[in-house]
Amino acid sequence: MKQPWFWWLLTLACLAWYATVTVYVAIRGARDIRVMLARLAQTRASESDSQARPPTSGSRG
Numbered sequence: 001m002k003q004p005w006f007w008w009l010l011t012l013a014c015l016a017w018y019a020t021v022t023v024y025v026a027i028r029g030a031r032d033i034r035v036m037l038a039r040l041a042q043t044r045a046s047e048s049d050s051q052a053r054p055p056t057s058g059s060r061g
């Protein structure tokens with residue numbers, strides 16, 4: 001093998017690409033999970049508020 005630097009460079013480039021994609025996906029996934037949990041908590045809070053109130057009738061006196 002006359003030019004092993006090429007393979008080292010290619011290996012390092014692939015590892016850098018893989019690490020970058022992995023970190024990007026982890027950050028975006030964590031953010032999506034945080035938003036999803038906040039939305040779920042908000043939905044549960046609004047549902048418990050609506051169940052605690054007695055139903056209102058549509059007719060007034």
